[in-house]
Structure formats: C-alpha cells, structure tokens
Amino acid sequence: MAARLLTQLRHHFTTANRHRFLSPQLLRPISSAGLLFRRSSDVAQPLPKDLTTSKETLSPALSEPKISVNGAKDSVKSSLNEAELAKFSAIAETWWDAEGPFKPLHALNPTRLAFIRSTLCHHFRKDPNCARPFEGLKFVDVGCGGGILSEPLARMGATVTGVDAVDKNIKIARLHAESDPATSSIEYLCTTAEKLVEEQRQFDAVLALEVIEHVADPAEFCKSLAALTVPNGATMISTINRTMRAYATAIVAAEYVLHWLPKGTHEWSKFLTPEELVLILKRTSVTVQEMAGFVYNPLSGKWLLSDDIGVNFIAFGTKSSEE
Secondary structure (H helix, E strand, O other): OHHHHHHHHHHHOOHHHHOOOOOHHHHOOOOOOOOEEEOHHHOOOOOOHHHHOOOOOOOOOOOOOEEEEOOEEEEOOOOOOHHHHHHHHHOHHHOOOOOOOOHHHHHHHHHHHHHHHHHHHHHOOOOOOOOOOOOOOEEEEEOOOOOOOHHHHHHOOOEEEEEEOOHHHHHHHHHHHOOOOOOOOOEEEEOOHHHHHHOOOOEEEEEEEOOHHHOOOHHHHHHHHHHHEEEEEEEEEEEEOOOHHHHHHHHHHHHHHOOOOOOOOOOHHHOOOHHHHHHHHHOOOEEEEEEEEEEEEOOOOEEEEEOOOOOEEEEEEEEOOOO
16 A cells, blocks of 8 residues: 555655746755754653643635735635635534544644644743733734634733634534633634635734635635735644655655545645745745644654654744734
8 A cells, every 4th residue: 555655645746746946946955054843852841731721604705805915915716725625614513522433633732832822922022930821912813723722822822813714623623622711702603714815803822723725726725814914924834745754654654554634634745845835935025934843753652842854843924024
C-alpha cells in the first residue's frame, strides 16, 4: 500500500499541480533571514487541559465579493472547496470526542495555544502570565469547526468570533459553548471569510489553523484573511508542509497506518511550503515574523514546539499600516 501511495505522490508532484497554488515566480526559494523560529524552550509550556477543553447546507450569499486589502478593491472568487466541506460535515458530530476523528487536533491544541498566547501577548504587549491576557482584543477563528480553538481563546479574555461554512459545525459549536458561561459569549457564524470582508468586519487577530490546506484557492483565502486584519494586527496560519516526510507521516501514517484521521482527509498536492506561504502573505501586506514547527513525541504522546518545520508548522505575521 505504501508503495502505491508513493507512486501517487510522484504523480501529484508535477508542474501541472504546482501551478494550482502559485505563479512560477513564487516558486523561487526565499531567504529565512529576518524570520524568528521558535523552539519549545522559547515559549510557555502547553496550556492545561481544563483551559483548552471544557454535503451540508452552506451559508448563503457566497457570490464573488469585493475584497479590500489596504484600500485596494478586487473581485475574487470564493475559496470554498465543496468536496472538503462535505468531508468535514460527515464527521461534524464528533468534534468534541477527544478519541474520535479529531483526536489529533485535541492533542495538538495545548501546544498551538502556547504559541498563540506567547506570540500574541508579545505583539500586543500583554502579560502572558495573567489569566485573561487577551482582554479587550477581538479575534476571529476562521474555519472554527466545533470550536475547540475558539473556546480557550475566549477563556483567555478575547472577544471571539468563530466562522465556518458548514452549518452543522456551527450548531455544535454553539451548543457546546452555551454550556459554559466563560464561552457563551462567542459569536458563531455560518459564513466565510469572504463574506465577513463584504461586511467590512475587522479583527485584532485573524487565525486560520489547519484550514488553508482544505481551501480551493490559498492565495485568495489569504487575501481575505489580510482584509479582515486591522493595520498592525496579527494573522496566524498553521498547516502542513509539502514534503516527502509530511506525506509519509501526515497521510500514510496518520490516515492509513495509525488511523488517527479518516482516509482522504488530506491531499498532499494541496499542502503549502513555508516559503510559498510567506510569499502569498507578503502579497497581501502581511509580513511573516515568526514560525515554529509542531513535532509529535510518540513516547509521551504529546506535541512539542520545535524549529523543525518539515511537517506541521505555524506562521505568525503582522499586517502593515495603511497609508
């Protein structure tokens, strides 16, 4: 089976597939100078579990909106991928089952929250040691699913809006959040990033974690994320690198050997390299400031922050001030 999957990988890794993401000039390597790579010792340790846990109908009006980035208006297509939405709709009821299809996200959540807390506290000059460091800040969780990221952000004081194009996900997220006064204020919307841009919504921090590899057009998706970010605000994206090691671990091992994820959850050809993501964001006036990798320790069963971005990685960028 592994040999057959590797053959499929070689077939996917062609110029024809690569142009789906980027124009040829974006495939040139870039220097990592100026980027700060995080190790596990550089940030707070993963948050405790009590802080991190406690074809479906799509949102209407998904026509081509006008998206403004730093004042420039362009007509763009929706970044929705209906096949991907159908996959997640089919398992929506299991979002809060820590042993279900979303088990890897539940395990990863404390580690990615540690990076978010440390990085955003530094950017917004907040005290990372206080219980609610994000008080007074507005966050949007794009592709929020059942709310497993939105809820801990709300507990840390942020005013959180969670958006997802799958109605079933939003219903489950609302139901779960209402059970805790600390999270009942979360605004959950069945909509898209593009629609929020049409409504001229903006946020201090825009987060899209484990989402971009499932959209139809990563460049247009990032343009929407940038438009939602206030000047000098933060944009944060996590995804999977397009490497052979990522194929072996995130697809072959996670989906076909360990069965951590349903088969077909990921397509290797849809992954972005860190260099590609940096350049896509740069075109939207978002400059990536820091990156970190997520590495799984099979002995402890925990994820750690690392400077190894060969598989899972997260990028933090800031939007330039409007002129």
